[in-house]
Amino acid sequence: MDAIVIAGGIPLPEEPLYPYTQGHPKAMLDLAGKPMIQWVLDALSEATTIENVVITGLTEKSGVTCKKTLYFIPNQGKMLDNIRAGAKKVMEINKQAEHVLIVSSDIPTIKGEMVDWIVNAAMETDEDVYYNVISREVMEKRFPGSKRTYTHLEGMDVCGGDMNMARASLVAGEVGLWEQITNARKSPLKQAALIGFDTLFLLLLRRLTLEKAVEKVTKRLKITGRGILCPYAEVGMDIDKPHQLEMLRADMAKAMRRKTKTAAKLTTVRSTYSVKEPAAKKPQKKAATKAVETKAKKTIE
Template sequence: MQTPPQTTFDAIILAGYDPDRPHPLTQGRGEPHKVLLPVAGRPMIGYVLQALADSGCVTSGVIVGMEPTAGLEFDLPVDYLPNRGSIFANAAAGFQHLAGRQDPRRHALLVSADVPLLTGEMVRWFVNACQPLDKDAYWGIVEKQVLERTFPHSRRTYLRLVEGQFCNGDLFLGRIEAALRQQALIRELVERRKNVLSQLRLLGPRVLLKFLLRRLSMADLIGVADRVLGLQGQPVILPFAEAGMDVDKPHHLAQVEAYLRSRGQQAAGGAAHG
């Protein structure tokens, strides 16, 4: 009997922080969680929770890195998991939690809580683009010219490929069981995510050489995921600049707030409050 296609998903929302390395945006504010800081009058994570609820394809959430006492409002059933201190540990905890309550062959959505320009339309578009879900993992990427057309001063880190230059799109869809494989190597890749050369060096000299010669392609990265991680994966090029604008530095926060103000998106109503 053929399994019906999956059209609804649990979402893991990464909302933790490293207690040993305070984020520059939180210093002096008395709030260690960056994602609780206000953006145009509303907590950053509130926009993300609203986007997931509005998508129509997310049925429940797992917020990793916060307690229920944080005062978040989410229009979907939600579980809270305590902060593990790193992005990798929090993501792994989220997938492990889902594996304990449902079929681990299902796919789940992973999203960072610091992407306040995310919308339900973007989440829905990404999930639809991943169909028919015949891969272990899908990750969103945004082309440099798309992002800089809307945010010309974002100063993002881009990976140069034969097909163009791309940054992370902050949306990931992965099979639960697959996300729990090869955790040591995945941890290294996550920890080196801000240093492209360091990541590529970890994947082997052939990959690094192709990158330096500007011959690295998407097909190469897909092959590496299969060979090194044992995962069948596929990047998804997102047409939304907003999906690449996670708030990581003060100038990102300023640009995001200006964008929201220009569209009149203030804190009237909300999916979360601190």
Template sequence: MQVDAIVLAGDREGRALLPVGSRPMILWVLEALQYSGCIRRLVVSGPQELTAVLPAGVTLVPAGKTAVESALNGAALFPDAEWLLLVTADIPLLKPEAVQDFLERCRRRRADFYYPIVSRERNEASYPGVKRTYVRLRDGIFTGGNMVLIRAAILPDCARKSQELVRLRKSPLALSRLAGLGFIIKFLTRRLTIAEAEKEFSRLLGARGAAIISPHPEIGIDVDKESDLQLARRVLGSGPATCSTKK
């Protein structure tokens, strides 16, 4: 499966340029994408400072004020794209086979957008002690990944609706009005299934969504705190800290 990819590197703390091993963090992500053999074209949405480190063939577009705006800026470069793979720039442990596996699992299901999730069991077996935010569902305990595969034609509309969900994420009352009280109660009592979550988010976003259980925890290990950075450096090599890892 060949797709076009947009790497989101617009955070204000400059994490994409944090040194991990012998190179800036974003280069590990770009390498995994390029070596996967699944990426047709590649664009980075981020600050101008990235120009000095991006490899040949990778285009830079300005970051937006939000991740959604950055994704739209990148998508504008590929008006003929059928599928877009949105990837954050802060997952340096990402491997080519994780990208390949995710896209292959997406190919087996019919949907408009796909989101990877990783079980806590898989995370802790591969990286003991790694700290992630988990959600307990009836199917198991999962953390989210840091990429989304989406049909290019629906990105603008889904982006607008997802921004509203993000805006309301700290208001349980507002969210319950959108998702319904029954959905919220099921979630809080840990009786919600993956299939039920897929159905509700598909309704809210106006497009069919699918959660893809990935066996590759590297998809979900983003560098958003010091312990994450130290883990990445233990695995990939060390380097002096130059930027904050706070979001």
């Protein structure tokens, strides 16, 4: 599986994160001593299901790295244009590519095993689009007070994940309605209205299940798809607002301190219980040789 990392977002002066970015890409925001996107690339490096990684929106000058083969594509402007350019690059470097993993650069707490879970869960069926959602319960337990945008479905509230999969040829093509839905991604009501007023009505009544919502979307777009209830809050914990940035900075700093403390304890334990090997005995070769020489001398005399 090849991955596209979307990193083209540059907050405008009127947007909440501008005081932090000052005209630079959001992907390069510092978190725990690294650019935000580097944490995402580290997770992709750890994932066993990923082969190539394409970054759209940055250049080699950014200095970010990945253990997987890495490609850069300049910023194409709109998010969907960046995704489309990334998909075209994947199809260029991997002629056998059927699907691509689309990853946002602003979910820095993801890990390699989460990437593998999403890829493996999606590949259980052959669809055009796989969309991950996280329940309010899972999100609030891991990131209380994160203030995510939730869609109210029958029986549960969910927020969208920022790591999803799609058929490469579909993403690389021209999809007008898909672009409108992508642009309205932060407003479930706007998305529902684009799909149809019956969907909007059912959504307002909270009578729309996840399966039914996916069915209506895919039917409207004339594609196949599957919604996946993801158990990892980190997949949906993106950074759009200052309080979310500060929350993740604190969360990651705490994790780093915990990791350092654990490493220090392990070093202490190893030092305490290490057993020194006894010094090897010196060979008695010279002494034995001398005794033989003395005996030989007496015999001669």
